[in-house]
Amino acid sequence: MTEAAGPSDSGHLILMAGADLPDAPDLTALRHALECRGHRVLVAPDGEQALRQAGLAVPDLVLLDAAQRGPDGLDGFTACRAFKDDERLHKVPVLLMTEHPRADATRCLQSGAADHLARPLEPDAALARIDTLLSLHAARRRLDELEAALQHESALRRQIESYLQHAYEMLEERVAQRTEQLAHANAMLTAEISERARVEENLRRSEVRMRRLVEANIIAIYFWSVDGLVVEANDAFLRLLGYNQEDVKQGRVRWDTLTPPEYGEISERAWSELRTSGSFAPYEKEYLRKDGSRVPILVGGTVISKRQQSGVAFVLDLTERKQAEERIRYMADHDVLTGLPNRVLLQDRLQQALSHAARTHTLVALMFIDLDYFKHINDSLGHQVGDSLLRDVARRLLHCVREGDSVARLGGDEFVLALPLVGGGQDVALVAQKVLDALDAPFHCGDHELHVSGSIGISMYPDDGKDVATLMRTADTAMYYAKEKGRGNFQFFTQSLNRAAQRRHQLTIALRHALNRNEFVLYYQPQVDLESGAIFAAEALLRWKREGEAPVGCNEFITIAEETGLILPIGEWVLREACKQLRQWHESGFGGLTMAVNLSPRQFFQPNFEQMVRDALDDAGVPPNRLDLEITEGILMQRTEDNVATLKILSDMGIKLSIDDFGTGYSSLAYLQRFPVDALKIDRSFVSGIGQDSNDTALVAAIISMANSLRLKVLAEGVETNEQRCFLQSHGCPSGQGFYYSAPVSAEEFTEMLLRQSRRTIDA
Numbered sequence: 001m002t003e004a005a006g007p008s009d010s011g012h013l014i015l016m017a018g019a020d021l022p023d024a025p026d027l028t029a030l031r032h033a034l035e036c037r038g039h040r041v042l043v044a045p046d047g048e049q050a051l052r053q054a055g056l057a058v059p060d061l062v063l064l065d066a067a068q069r070g071p072d073g074l075d076g077f078t079a080c081r082a083f084k085d086d087e088r089l090h091k092v093p094v095l096l097m098t099e100h101p102r103a104d105a106t107r108c109l110q111s112g113a114a115d116h117l118a119r120p121l122e123p124d125a126a127l128a129r130i131d132t133l134l135s136l137h138a139a140r141r142r143l144d145e146l147e148a149a150l151q152h153e154s155a156l157r158r159q160i161e162s163y164l165q166h167a168y169e170m171l172e173e174r175v176a177q178r179t180e181q182l183a184h185a186n187a188m189l190t191a192e193i194s195e196r197a198r199v200e201e202n203l204r205r206s207e208v209r210m211r212r213l214v215e216a217n218i219i220a221i222y223f224w225s226v227d228g229l230v231v232e233a234n235d236a237f238l239r240l241l242g243y244n245q246e247d248v249k250q251g252r253v254r255w256d257t258l259t260p261p262e263y264g265e266i267s268e269r270a271w272s273e274l275r276t277s278g279s280f281a282p283y284e285k286e287y288l289r290k291d292g293s294r295v296p297i298l299v300g301g302t303v304i305s306k307r308q309q310s311g312v313a314f315v316l317d318l319t320e321r322k323q324a325e326e327r328i329r330y331m332a333d334h335d336v337l338t339g340l341p342n343r344v345l346l347q348d349r350l351q352q353a354l355s356h357a358a359r360t361h362t363l364v365a366l367m368f369i370d371l372d373y374f375k376h377i378n379d380s381l382g383h384q385v386g387d388s389l390l391r392d393v394a395r396r397l398l399h400c401v402r403e404g405d406s407v408a409r410l411g412g413d414e415f416v417l418a419l420p421l422v423g424g425g426q427d428v429a430l431v432a433q434k435v436l437d438a439l440d441a442p443f444h445c446g447d448h449e450l451h452v453s454g455s456i457g458i459s460m461y462p463d464d465g466k467d468v469a470t471l472m473r474t475a476d477t478a479m480y481y482a483k484e485k486g487r488g489n490f491q492f493f494t495q496s497l498n499r500a501a502q503r504r505h506q507l508t509i510a511l512r513h514a515l516n517r518n519e520f521v522l523y524y525q526p527q528v529d530l531e532s533g534a535i536f537a538a539e540a541l542l543r544w545k546r547e548g549e550a551p552v553g554c555n556e557f558i559t560i561a562e563e564t565g566l567i568l569p570i571g572e573w574v575l576r577e578a579c580k581q582l583r584q585w586h587e588s589g590f591g592g593l594t595m596a597v598n599l600s601p602r603q604f605f606q607p608n609f610e611q612m613v614r615d616a617l618d619d620a621g622v623p624p625n626r627l628d629l630e631i632t633e634g635i636l637m638q639r640t641e642d643n644v645a646t647l648k649i650l651s652d653m654g655i656k657l658s659i660d661d662f663g664t665g666y667s668s669l670a671y672l673q674r675f676p677v678d679a680l681k682i683d684r685s686f687v688s689g690i691g692q693d694s695n696d697t698a699l700v701a702a703i704i705s706m707a708n709s710l711r712l713k714v715l716a717e718g719v720e721t722n723e724q725r726c727f728l729q730s731h732g733c734p735s736g737q738g739f740y741y742s743a744p745v746s747a748e749e750f751t752e753m754l755l756r757q758s759r760r761t762i763d764a
């Protein structure tokens with residue numbers, strides 16, 4: 001019988017095979033007994049069937065008849081073995097039933113049976129065995145289950161452990177990460193804290209510096225609030241505007257108290273600039289001091305806090321700059337020494353006077369005033385005395401004119417009066433005389449009582465010039481004429497003066513080119529021993545010969561050369577040319593000859609003058625003691641200390657020094673003694689008066705006597721007659737020069753004279 005069923009819920013599933021049950025009452029009884037005990041019993045015809053059925057539902061116990069064979073011939077032992085070899089069934093206990101328990105016992109064990117029962121079955125013993133096996137199987141199964149559960153649990157534990165391990169590792173990693181992050185964050189925090197501390201320290205220092213900068217600044221600085229209140233100010237600000245800190249604290253200083261009313265618009269502009277751009281460019285204005293006085297300032301400002309609308313302003317005191325500007329403006333058109341208008345302002349005023357005169361058909365007189373002897377006073381008594389004199393002159397001139405007239409100083413000792421003449425020109429001469437009289441009275445400068453006079457040149461608008469430049473030129477020309485006329489007088493400009501001035505002007509232009517064009521030549525006048533008539537020296541005299549023109553006399557152009565400074569290159573040329581000529585004469589056998597050369601003051605005072613003389617001598621190869629430099633008394637009177645030094649150098653070199661035109665100047669014995677002078681040359685104006693003019697005759701005699709007593713050589717100039725020669729000789733003058741002996745002649749003619757003289761000597 002085959003029955004497919006699962007194991008019973010309450011009892012066990014028992015599979016019985018190998019016995020034809022109806023024919024085996026022991027088996028049937030067992031079956032019933034088992035079923036009665038609640039077990040389910042499945043019956044299979046043989047062991048083979050039993051294997052198949054067990055494959056469908058795994059029993060808890062198999063009962064196999066050992067002898068029973070199936071269709072395939074498999075007996076119970078073999079079937080039992082098959083059960084034991086089946087992976088699913090090998091744990092099911094197999095109970096072999098045998099009719100030969102003793103004989104089959106070993107086989108039963110070998111086939112893997114759990115036990116064997118002897119047939120026919122003893123029910124109770126069988127049941128007992130079966131219960132034992134079932135219990136054993138159940139226990140084994142339970143053990144397996146427990147083992148499985150145990151394995152599961154241990155797998156689970158391992159899983160958990162691995163999970164925990166993993167979790168732990170993750171946690172550790174996380175902790176490490178976090179620790180690192182925290183350390184980093186901590187470091188950052190520390191850095192930030194120290195950075196903040198540094199910034200705060202810097203800020204504090206900057207603030208301290210800023211505060212000191214503001215407090216100690218020489219620029220006035222103040223802080224303002226939006227309503228124009230000065231909330232803080234430095235000392236410079238308070239000093240500048242006369243406030244104190246209390247005024248600021250009490251809110252007494254405001255923009256509107258600082259700003260004069262007329263600056264309202266310009267201040268408003270700056271304020272709007274401040275609002276739009278945050279600052280305003282510095283601009284000039286005035287501020288009101290606390291006492292109401294004004295101060296020129298430069299103010300610039302900037303917003304500090306836009307939100308609070310507050311800012312700072314910088315104020316620069318422009319007082320000194322304004323004063324300097326004012327002074328510069330004043331100096332631009334005033335003479336600093338006298339405070340009189342200078343040339344610029346004079347020209348401006350004169351132009352206005354001319355325009356007015358042109359409209360009203362009136363006259364304007366222009367007077368050029370030159371102080372006579374001023375240069376001498378300035379040079380001999382010093383610039384302080386000279387300046388003081390010029391200031392006094394300016395004051396006196398101002399007293400000579402009326403309102404509307406102008407008194408100006410052009411520089412040096414040149415003053416100018418511009419007189420608009422409403423009532424005609426008849427008063428001009430009166431004003432000029434008034435000026436002369438004013439200048440005539442002595443001046444008291446320091447300890448000195450000074451006497452000066454003036455030379456005045458006058459030109460009239462419109463006759464002598466219709467514009468400023470022409471009037472100035474014509475007045476200047478007239479002034480020169482006044483000087484020539486003997487000083488202390490005034491001269492009106494005339495057309496003949498104009499012609500002379502023009503000629504002078506043309507000469508000046510021509511003179512500039514004369515050196516380059518080789519228009520100069522030297523003439524030589526012999527200086528002779530009055531007793532023997534022997535020539536011992538030649539005086540070099542300059543001549544200007546222009547092609548197609550008459551030779552120009554020295555007196556005319558030497559003055560121009562001095563005025564223009566051309567005398568310096570011309571003078572050097574003369575000295576070098578004269579030295580070269582002397583060298584030629586020396587080489588021609590007139591070795592005792594001396595050369596006299598005239599010096600102008602300008603030459604004498606030029607820097608390195610001595611060196612120039614030394615070079616001229618060296619270059620020509622002439623011994624210094626054969627050079628006689630003729631200087632005027634005027635030179636000696638100027639810059640006395642320098643002169644002594646220069647003359648001493650020249651004298652030490654061996655050069656002879658003569659005072660030319662002696663008698664026309666100061667003729668002071670006192671100064672003569674101070675200078676290393678060798679000789680005096682009596683001016684020809686006195687020599688010409690010998691026998692004609694008792695004064696001149698007496699003067700010549702006195703000069704000779706004086707020179708002799710000072711052990712100075714003396715030479716008479718302009719000896720024209722034998723009478724003069726005799727007088728001079730009889731009064732102790734050993735030498736002379738003049739037409740009586742020879743006029744100045746060319747170098748060739750002079751050579752002829754020397755030759756004639758030496759022939760005479762040889763004949764004698």
Ligand SMILES: Nc1nc2c(ncn2[C@@H]2O[C@@H]3COP(=O)(O)O[C@H]4[C@@H](O)[C@H](n5cnc6c(=O)[nH]c(N)nc65)O[C@@H]4COP(=O)(O)O[C@H]3[C@H]2O)c(=O)[nH]1
Nearest residue numbers: 541542553554555558574598599600718719720738739744
């Ligand atoms: N009536 C008259 N005159 C006589 C007689 N003997 C000579 N003379 C003139 O008197 C002047 C003498 O020269 P000075 O007194 O030095 O006066 C010179 C001198 O001061 C100056 N001078 C001439 N040459 C030079 C020069 O090379 N350099 C400088 N710095 N001045 C010079 O020009 C002045 C005039 O020179 P010159 O026209 O050459 O005039 C010369 C000469 O021609 C005479 O018997 N009767």
